[in-house]
Amino acid sequence: MSPLAIDQILDGRRSQPDQLIEVLHDVQEKDGYIPEEAMQAVSQGLGVPIMEVYRVASFYKAFRLKPAGKNVLTICMGTACHVRGARLLLDQATGQLGIELGDVTPDGLFSIERVNCLGTCALGPIVTENETYHHHVTPGKLRKLIDTIGGQQPEETQHAQTQ
Amino acid sequence: MQQYVNVNIDGAIIRAIRGTSVLDTAIEYGICIPHLCHVPGLTDIGACRLCIVEHVVNGRSKVTTSCTLNVEEGMVILTSTDKIRKLRHNLAELLVAQAPNSRAIQDIAVRCGVTSVRYPFRNADCVLCGRCVRTCTEIWKARAIGFVGRGKDRHVDYPFGIQPEFCKQCNNCIQICPMTITPCNGPMKPGEEYLCGQCESQLIVADETPGSCVWCELGEGFACGRYA
Ligand code: SF4
Ligand code: SF4
Ligand code: FES
Ligand code: FES
Numbered sequence: 001m002s003p004l005a006i007d008q009i010l011d012g013r014r015s016q017p018d019q020l021i022e023v024l025h026d027v028q029e030k031d032g033y034i035p036e037e038a039m040q041a042v043s044q045g046l047g048v049p050i051m052e053v054y055r056v057a058s059f060y061k062a063f064r065l066k067p068a069g070k071n072v073l074t075i076c077m078g079t080a081c082h083v084r085g086a087r088l089l090l091d092q093a094t095g096q097l098g099i100e101l102g103d104v105t106p107d108g109l110f111s112i113e114r115v116n117c118l119g120t121c122a123l124g125p126i127v128t129e130n131e132t133y134h135h136h137v138t139p140g141k142l143r144k145l146i147d148t149i150g151g152q153q154p155e156e157t158q159h160a161q162t163q
Numbered sequence: 164m165q166q167y168v169n170v171n172i173d174g175a176i177i178r179a180i181r182g183t184s185v186l187d188t189a190i191e192y193g194i195c196i197p198h199l200c201h202v203p204g205l206t207d208i209g210a211c212r213l214c215i216v217e218h219v220v221n222g223r224s225k226v227t228t229s230c231t232l233n234v235e236e237g238m239v240i241l242t243s244t245d246k247i248r249k250l251r252h253n254l255a256e257l258l259v260a261q262a263p264n265s266r267a268i269q270d271i272a273v274r275c276g277v278t279s280v281r282y283p284f285r286n287a288d289c290v291l292c293g294r295c296v297r298t299c300t301e302i303w304k305a306r307a308i309g310f311v312g313r314g315k316d317r318h319v320d321y322p323f324g325i326q327p328e329f330c331k332q333c334n335n336c337i338q339i340c341p342m343t344i345t346p347c348n349g350p351m352k353p354g355e356e357y358l359c360g361q362c363e364s365q366l367i368v369a370d371e372t373p374g375s376c377v378w379c380e381l382g383e384g385f386a387c388g389r390y391a
Contacts, residue, residue: 036323051309054322058311 001031001038010045017048024057033064069104069111071149074128078117081124085138089125090114092139096146109150168236173243185229185240186214196242197251197274199258199341200292201230205301210293212254213271217241226250252276262290263356267341272358273366284356288342289319295336305331 009026013019023046027038034057043050057063073093077086090101093112097105104111118126123135127142134145166181172189179188184207189196199211207230217224218232219239226247229240241247255275260282262268268290291310296319299308307330311320321327337343360366 039322049306050322050327051306055309055311059313 001027001035003041005030006038006041006045010042014045015047017046020046020048020053020056021060024053024063028063031067033067066102066104067108068113069109071110071129072113073110073146074113074115074118076116076118076124076126076128077114078121078124080117080121081126084125086125088139089127089137089142092142093146096143110146168234168238170234170236170238170240172240179234181234183234185216185218185232185234185238187230188234189229189240189242194242196229197255197271198230199268199271199290200294202294202297202339205294205297207231208293208297210291211258213251213258213275215247215251215254217244217247248276256280257282258290259358261285262287262342263358264288265342269358269360269366271341277358278366279358283354286353286356290341291317291319292341293319294339294341295319298335298339303331303333303335305329305333307331308336 006027009023009030013023020042023042024034027034027042031038039053039057040050042048043053046053057065075081075086075089075093077090090112094100097110097112099105099110099112101112101114118128118133120126120133120135123133125137127134127137127145129145129149134141137145167178168181170177170179170185170188172185172192172194175192175194177188177192183191186196186198186201186207187203196214196216198214200209201207201214207228209228209231212228214229215226216229216232217240218227219225219241224241229242252275255272256277259268259272259277260280263280263284264286293310296309299305307327308319308321310317312318321330358366
């Protein structure tokens, strides 16, 4: 994030510690995540100790501290989706992509997230890929989905590539 | 000018300074309420829950932490009822299961009547009491460490995990940490741990003086009434 963009976000809110969360939201909106330098700048601009900025940013689920992948797979682990096998979907995604929940593939193509209910329980298990909802997902469907997005590569090469 | 209120702690009518906590008042008066996260002079955050008491209002009692409860006129507090002792026993048991490798934690557990543990040992090196964070923030005004993350991922860390140049290296955070008061030097096999008392914690005298105040080493750090 450029110093200019940060300046814009901070404009009119300098030295107002109570604006911390709003400012962090705006940073995330712009960059997709909250980089360390941005936190430093926010700390300076608002007059909030850096420890406090980091504490707040790390506390709320809404803030991400690492860049997300190009395609964010969000697996619903809410009760309804859970009983219909969301766990298997998570295993499928982590296994196929070779990354853990919350991580990004080295090629930056995928990241895996979880939520606790998206409000469409009747259609579960639900997986969203960026803003697109996929309903009644099975491990097989998910594998195909990941293959398709990953550029029609068969699983092996996809895997090799991510190593 | 200091104002006073009268409170009743375990039947004793105490003239307490308005604005102080029930815990501070009790300690000042010589009534020991076990506590871990409380440090005189630092803000109380009610993290360890060991200092719970029964606060009786209109014949009903509420269990609450005494370090975060301020004295009020006519207050009735019971610090050592069966109910409290049972709850506190369980809290201490969980605490010592989380971090058995510290003599301070063993001492406080023994004080709460724990001599064996029913829960799996976690052998963690932090109990999230926040003593370090508060001393860094409030006494040293450095804010070099703080709580990071939430839920089971909550831990104490520097900003971004790197010691910042504004850390005053006073080491107060380490001195005040209950984990550093004679830490255990012989970790046991995972799954086979038990409270051994080899650190000469008060466990060795627990049979003779069950649940009584045991001159725990902690008391000194806590500025317990007995050391005043
Ligand atoms: S050593 Fe650093 S982190 Fe620890 S209390 Fe002192 S200033 Fe804070
Ligand atoms: S590091 Fe020590 S003082 Fe700090 S929260 Fe953990 S147990 Fe408490
Ligand atoms: S539990 Fe998955 S949408 Fe509600
Ligand atoms: S001393 Fe009151 S909760 Fe720890």
